[in-house]
Amino acid sequence: MNIGFLIDALITVVGVTTPILLAATGELVVEKSGVLNLGIEGMMLIGAVTGFAVTLSYGPDFGDLAPWLGVLAAAIAGAASSMLFAFLVLTLGSNQVATGLALAIFGIGLSSLIGSGYVGMIVPSFDSVFPDWLASDPIWRVVFGYSPLVYFALLMVFAVGWFLNRTRAGLILRAVGENDLSAHSIGYPVIAIRYAAVAFGGALAGVGGAYFSMVITPLWAEQMTAGRGWIALALVVFSGWRAGRLLAGAYFFGVLMTLELYAKASGFSFLPSQFWAAMPYIAAVLALAVISAREVAGSEAPACLGRPFLPNS
C-alpha cells in the first residue's frame, strides 16, 4: 500500500462523489426553503443530455470554451425543468411528492428522447484548471488534477453553507422553510423565494448530471445517471440538512461505493456482491435511524418541508 495507490483511490472517490455532492447541495437549498423536490434524477438527466448536446454542437466554433457553454446550458436546462415542478407545486399547490416523482420520470423520458440522436458520439472534456506541472504531478494531482466541476462543487457547498448560516438572505430562506405563515405575515415573498430556491436546486442538479456526460464518461447513454439522483436525495436527509455534514456524508458515500469496487477487485468477496452494492443505501437507513432516535418529537427537517403554502386557505 504505497502513496501512489492511495492517491489513485482518492481520485476515484472524488470522481464518484462529485455529481452526488452537486445535486445534493442544490436539493439542500430547496428543502431548506420548505419544498421537497423528488425529481432530482430527472433534472440531472436533462442537464446531462443538454450539456452534452450543446458542447457537441458548439465544439467546432468555440473549441476550448465549448464545455463551459455546455455546463451553463445544463444548469439552465436543469433550472427550466425545475420551473415546471415549481409552477405545479407552488402556484397550483399540487402534492409535492407526486409532482416530484412525475418530474423524475418526465426527465428520464425527455432526456432519452432528446439524446436519441446523440448516442455513439463523444465530446472533448474540460481542460484542467491548474497548470500541467501541478495537475499531472504524481503527488499533487490529488489536489490539483481534477476537472473544474469538482472545484465548483466544493466551492458551492461552502458557499451554500455560508449563505444559509451567515447571511440575512439565507436566514430569510430558512425562515420560509421553518414557518411560512409567519414569514408571510412579516412580509417576505414566500412563493417567490421558494421559486428561486427550486431554480437553484434545478441548476445544480443539471450541472451534476452534466458531470456524468462530460467528465466521468464523455458520452451520452440513456439513464446514464443510474439512480444517483436518489442517492443525492437520501444524502440530504442523511446530512440532517446541514452543509458541513452534507460534504462529509457525500464523501462517506463515495468511499463506500469505491470500497465496494476495491473489495471486489482485490478478492474480498466474503460478503455477497449484492450486499456491497446495497451498502450506501443501508448506511443511509442506519444513519437515519440513529438521527431520528436522538431527536425529540420531530426531526431536524425544515418544519414546512413538503407542505403547500396557500395563504388564502
Added chain:
Amino acid sequence: MRTITRRHAMKTAAAAGLTLPALARGGLAAEPLKVGFVYLGAIGDYGWTWSHEQGRRALDQALKGQVITSYVENVKEDASAIPVMKDLAQQGNKLIFTASYGYMDQTLEAAKAFPDVKWEHCTGYKRAANVGTYNSRFYQGRAITGAIAGMMTKTNTIGFVGSFKIPEVVMGVNGFTLGAQSANPKITTKLVMIDTWFDPAKEAAAAETLANLGCDVIAQHVDSPAVLQVCEKRKIYGFGYGADMSRFAPKAHLTASLDLWGPYYIERAKAVLDGSWKSDDVWWGFKEGLLSMAPYSKAVPENVRAAADKIVADTKAGTYDVFTGPISDQSGKERVAKGQQMDDKDRLVMDWYVKGVQS
C-alpha cells in the same frame, strides 16, 4: 330518380359483400409475417441491444416484403415485461424474440397466453412447445480476446468488469482467462462484478479501480463504452463488447468480438414462413456466423494477430475449444480432465471460476 329504399340498400350491400372474398384472396396469400423484438436497452447503446437491432435490420433486408418487424426498447427485466410481450402478440406478431436473460419466466408466461405465437428467448434455458431458446458461444470470442490480452499484458494482470454472476458471464470470464493462460500461463484475472448491466459511471469507476490495482488490459461484460474510455485515459488496453467500440477509444480498443444475430433471425423467420419451426435450443458460434472479430487496431503486433487469427480459424473448423481440459477451479480441484471437452450442459450452468481468476 328512384327512391333508395331500405330493401334496395340491403340488396346492394349483400351483393357487394359477396364480391369481397374474391378481392381479398390475392392479399391474404402474401400476408407478411410479423416479427417482434423485445430489447433490454436502447438500440443506440452500441453494445448488446445495438447488435440485436442490427440483426433485426438484416432480417428486414434479407426477407423484404415477407416480414414486417417491430421492436420495443428499454423493457425492464421484471414483471412489467409481460404486458409488453402480450401486447406484441396481440398486435399480430407471430414470431417474437426476447433479447435478454432476464426475460426467461416472463416469456414463458406470455407464451402460455398466446400458444399460436412462436417465442424465442435469448441466452435462457427454459423452453416450451412454442418457446425456443437461442444463444451465442460468446466464450469463443472471449478465448480470442483473452489470448490477445495474455500476449499484450506487461504486468501479467488483466481485468474484467462483469455484471451478474450468471452462467453466460461466468463463461465469458473463464473463456477470457483460459484464452489468456494458453498464451501466457502467468496471468491473473482481476474480476469486478458491478451487479448491473448498465451504469456508465460505475463501470468507469470499476475500470479505474482495476487499473489502479495493476491491470493493463481490461475486458468487459457491461453495456456501455465507459470501461474503454477509462482505458484510453489511463493509456492501457481494452476490448469492445458485442460491437466495435473503437470510436470511443481509438488507441485503447484492440479489437472486439461482434455479435451478429442476423443469420439466426433470418433462419428462424424462414422456418416460421415455411412451417418448419419447432422449439429448439440453439447454441451457435463462429462456425455458423453468429460471431466475428472486429478489425485489429494498430497497436496489435503481427505475431499477436497471427496467433489470434489461428484461433479464429481453428474455432470455425471445430478443432479448437477453449473449455478443453485440464481445467481446475479456484480451489484447485480439477473440473475437466486432460483432453476432455466440457459438456454443453455443464457450460450452461457454470457457476465457478477457473484457477487464475481473482474474484
